[in-house]
Amino acid sequence: MNGMFRWVKSKIYIALILLVLVVVFGVLGFRFFSNYSWVDALYMTVITMSTVGFGEVQPLDDMAKLFTVFLIGTSVSIFAYSVSVITEYIVNKNDPKRVQYRKLQKMIEKLENHIIIIGYGRNGKQAAVKLMAYDKPFIIIENDREVIEKYQNDKLMFFEGNATEDSTLIDAGIKKASCLICTLPEDADNLFIVLSARQINSNLKIISRASQDASYKKIRLAGADNVIMPDRIGGDHMASLVVVPDLIEFLDNLSIVGKRSINIEEVSFEDMFEDNERRTIRTIDMRSKTGCTIIGYKSPEGEYIVNPEAETLLLPGSKIVVLGRPEQINKLNKEFNI
Numbered sequence: 001m002n003g004m005f006r007w008v009k010s011k012i013y014i015a016l017i018l019l020v021l022v023v024v025f026g027v028l029g030f031r032f033f034s035n036y037s038w039v040d041a042l043y044m045t046v047i048t049m050s051t052v053g054f055g056e057v058q059p060l061d062d063m064a065k066l067f068t069v070f071l072i073g074t075s076v077s078i079f080a081y082s083v084s085v086i087t088e089y090i091v092n093k094n095d096p097k098r099v100q101y102r103k104l105q106k107m108i109e110k111l112e113n114h115i116i117i118i119g120y121g122r123n124g125k126q127a128a129v130k131l132m133a134y135d136k137p138f139i140i141i142e143n144d145r146e147v148i149e150k151y152q153n154d155k156l157m158f159f160e161g162n163a164t165e166d167s168t169l170i171d172a173g174i175k176k177a178s179c180l181i182c183t184l185p186e187d188a189d190n191l192f193i194v195l196s197a198r199q200i201n202s203n204l205k206i207i208s209r210a211s212q213d214a215s216y217k218k219i220r221l222a223g224a225d226n227v228i229m230p231d232r233i234g235g236d237h238m239a240s241l242v243v244v245p246d247l248i249e250f251l252d253n254l255s256i257v258g259k260r261s262i263n264i265e266e267v268s269f270e271d272m273f274e275d276n277e278r279r280t281i282r283t284i285d286m287r288s289k290t291g292c293t294i295i296g297y298k299s300p301e302g303e304y305i306v307n308p309e310a311e312t313l314l315l316p317g318s319k320i321v322v323l324g325r326p327e328q329i330n331k332l333n334k335e336f337n338i
Helices: 002-033 038-050 062-094 096-110 122-133 145-151 166-171 187-200 213-222 230-243 245-252 286-290 326-335
Strands: 115-118 138-142 158-160 179-182 205-209 226-228 264-268 293-298 304-306 319-323
Touching: 002 038, 002 062, 038 062, 115 122, 122 138, 145 158, 166 187, 179 187, 187 205, 187 213, 213 226, 230 245, 264 326, 286 293, 286 326
Parallel strands: 115 138, 115 179, 138 158, 179 205, 205 226
Antiparallel strands: 264 319, 293 304, 293 319
């Protein structure tokens, strides 16, 4: 749709250029064929192009008459083309759907480091809820108009289109996005989108859904950083409720969403400290200052350590995972100005 609108605008420029060329051609023709003054030549050109039927400034000879016939035919054709193009532009500009589309495009142009969710099914909705809880900017690409009309509100930004087409991904701002979450039910569609997205933006973090075991490796090879299989996760979770029910219920009660209920948080070194000085878990003394407990550490190289030692070095680029009650998490944020 946006490409069509740009195409109409380019036709307007062409029409205006043609009109100017006809006027220049007419003025020069009347000036040299009939020896008119520049003002008379312009006057004759305008009344000839507009076909108003006014009389000539002075009688025309045969050569001037032939030139006038040619000018009338040319100018009428170009004028008719210009009117049709301008009419098409006005209609497109005032069409409510196109106005809404242009408004959406302006909003997308302002987005940077946003997340793109492909599909607004069950998994897409869950992803949107969590991203809203964390105030993360995101846009949803959905091909079903009925779904958009049903769920569209001020909090959700929908982009209607087929995500398997590169133009749709580009119009949704994938070149400036930080993450793509692909939740379509068909693995083939997810595979194709992941492959296209990785080619368009090599720095993009891509998370995709997969339904079949055979699709897992293929989607990873296509460029996905993480591949999630909801059915497998659901089955494992139900089996775990049989094997270790109390542990799973405890983990289910850990919340990472909501300002008042959050009790587990991931914090980067840069969020806590403005300098690059090395520190250990012992020296920051987080437990006594905030009540939170550090239960995990991720090194700058991506290595994970569960329940790290007190002498573990906190380095620039590293992250820690802390556990605490909501009020303790809030105290942590205030203590380190997060």
